[in-house]
Amino acid sequence: MARIGYARVSALDQDLEIQQHRLTAEGCQIIRCEKVSGASREGRTELATIMEFLREGDELIVTRLDRLGRDTRDVLNIVHECEVRGAFVTVLEPHVSTKGEMGKVILTVLGMVAQMERRFIKDRQRDGITRAKKAGIYKGGKPRLNHKQIILTHSCGISVASILQQLNCSRMQVYRVLSTKQLHDATGEKVR
Structure with missing residues (x-):
């Protein structure tokens, strides 16, 4: 046992x-x-x-x-x-x-x-964000990863495996940033 x-x-x-x-x-x-x-x-x-x-x-x-x-x-x-x-x-x-x-x-x-408590917390959070947006003080969450660093590192030929080891993040996060970059390239928006 x-x-x-x-x-x-x-x-x-x-x-x-x-x-x-x-x-x-x-x-x-x-x-x-x-x-x-x-x-x-x-x-x-x-x-x-x-x-x-x-x-x-x-x-x-x-x-x-x-x-x-x-x-x-x-x-x-x-x-x-x-x-x-x-x-x-x-x-x-x-x-x-x-x-x-x-x-x-x-x-x-x-x-x-x-589970019910989590739903209440999410509802309160959503209401708080809505009020903050209306007041013009909502800035959004801070990015946990430096997107520019990931994109620059990848464009220099560094593999995704090496990037995730260097930044201590998941493979999914790196691919998400890289796919966002491709979307931004296609639409002309800035990458944060």
């Missing part, structure tokens, strides 16, 4: 250290980490590895429910897959485990509340 920790953050510039320390303190022998959105299971290779190797009696531990997934259905599917394998899921904040009788019910309710 293994205690396996799973830590996840959504953005490359976010830190996993707090989750890792908490999972280590909880006695996890294995901790898998990744920096990827929890909106779906697509691209979450570390979670897929954990799910593949879970055995009967193993325990999958996460610090918070939203680390496991951001959608109630995804979370319940993960919990179900663990149960099919004879494993169980433990969430540390608030402390809930599917090992007990009420664990799955509580996880379902917490997942639904968290």
Whole structure:
């Protein structure tokens, strides 16, 4: 029986250290980490590895429910897959485990509340952006990557693989910038 920790953050510039320390303190022998959105299971290779190797009696531990997934259905599917394998899921904040009788019910309710809260946050954010635009003070989000640097580096013959290593970003981000450049070239707009 293994205690396996799973830590996840959504953005490359976010830190996993707090989750890792908490999972280590909880006695996890294995901790898998990744920096990827929890909106779906697509691209979450570390979670897929954990799910593949879970055995009967193993325990999958996460610090918070939203680390496991951001959608109630995804979370319940993960919990179900663990149960099919004879494993169980433990969430540390608030402390809930599917090992007990009420664990799955509580996880379902917490997942639904968290999903509803995310919708409220998005609605408030959207309303705030609309008000800021009307007031003329909305500037938009800051670009996380230097688009000009990516385009210049690529035009010098540097491979996409080298660019993503240098900038610590994903392949998809580099290709998105390069495709945006092609669109800007075609329309004559400036590249930021």
